Amino acid sequence: xxxxxxxxxxxxxxxxxxxxxxxxxxxxxxxxxxxxxxxxxxxxxxxxxxxxxxxxxxxxxxxxxxxxxxxxxxxxxxxxxxxxxxxxxxxxxxxxxxxxxxxxxxxxxxxxxxxxxxxxxxxxxxxxxxxxxxxxxxxxxxxxxxxxxxxxxxxxxxxxxxxxxxxxxxxxx
Amino acid sequence: xxxxxxxxxxxxxxxxxxxxxxxxxxxxxxxxxxxxxxxxxxxxxxxxxxxxxxxxxxxxxxxxxxxxxxxxxxxxxxxxxxxxxxxxxxxxxxxxxxxxxxxxxxxxxxxxx
Numbered sequence: 001x002x003x004x005x006x007x008x009x010x011x012x013x014x015x016x017x018x019x020x021x022x023x024x025x026x027x028x029x030x031x032x033x034x035x036x037x038x039x040x041x042x043x044x045x046x047x048x049x050x051x052x053x054x055x056x057x058x059x060x061x062x063x064x065x066x067x068x069x070x071x072x073x074x075x076x077x078x079x080x081x082x083x084x085x086x087x088x089x090x091x092x093x094x095x096x097x098x099x100x101x102x103x104x105x106x107x108x109x110x111x112x113x114x115x116x117x118x119x120x121x122x123x124x125x126x127x128x129x130x131x132x133x134x135x136x137x138x139x140x141x142x143x144x145x146x147x148x149x150x151x152x153x154x155x156x157x158x159x160x161x162x163x164x165x166x167x168x169x170x171x172x173x
Numbered sequence: 174x175x176x177x178x179x180x181x182x183x184x185x186x187x188x189x190x191x192x193x194x195x196x197x198x199x200x201x202x203x204x205x206x207x208x209x210x211x212x213x214x215x216x217x218x219x220x221x222x223x224x225x226x227x228x229x230x231x232x233x234x235x236x237x238x239x240x241x242x243x244x245x246x247x248x249x250x251x252x253x254x255x256x257x258x259x260x261x262x263x264x265x266x267x268x269x270x271x272x273x274x275x276x277x278x279x280x281x282x283x284x285x286x
Binding site for chain 1: 177178183186187191194195198216217218219220221222223224225226227229230231233234235236237238240241242244
């Protein structure tokens with residue numbers, strides 16, 4: 001870990017770029033890169049924001065309600081499909097730049113998955129009401145008319161059976 | 174509003190940092206000697222690594238709060254127990270019907286062997 005830090009400092013001085021981490025991939029362990037504990041002090045928040053490449057005033061951790069993830073930031077959701085297709089992204093297949101902080105549910109919002117940040121033509125409420133309206137019409141019609149069916153005007157078929165008389169051959173008057 | 178995250182100075186700062194990172198990315202990606210130094214392949218992205226480590230260690234940050242416990246009960250325990258109870262009730266009713274002789278031989282369950 002100390003060698004990594006020294007490498008970071010050297011590379012920072014060389015490239016003159018604060019915050020850019022150029023490290024060798026000689027083992028990147030989860031314990032070094034996992035989020036820290038939820039930040040409670042304001043001083044911690046500034047340092048953590050810098051770690052994630054955000055400004056301190058735009059850093060907001062995911063709420064710690066038992067289902068949280070430590071100090072990982074709660075980024076505004078902009079799915080891949082909602083991003084500008086003509087901008088020269090570093091990774092065009094994800095519409096993401098190099099070292100851009102990643103949303104906590106990034107794998108759900110790629111180009112091939114759900115686009116939750118789009119502006120819908122019909123809101124979800126409208127869609128649901130339209131669906132329920134159509135289904136209510138069909139189901140309601142079935143429910144009301146199932147016991148009131150209409151049949152063709154037919155009499156029962158006259159089969160020959162023992163003792164049954166369907167036609168007596170009388171002369172017409 | 175002059176110093177907030179949506180102010181002009183903040184936007185300029187962010188744009189400058191983004192341009193610098195982009196320049197650096199292009200330099201590193203097009204560096205023909207990167208493979209020779211042993212580090213080749215995809216350029217290491219710390220943001221991506223942090224995301225992956227976060228997802229791999231999500232359980233470390235779980236705490237049994239009321240909200241989390243309620244969610245677990247509703248989504249995991251309740252469906253399993255509920256389905257088991259429904260199934261048992263169904264089966265018991267049918268067995269009662271059989272044992273009291275209300276099911277005809279023609280309506281028995283296993284007819285085809």
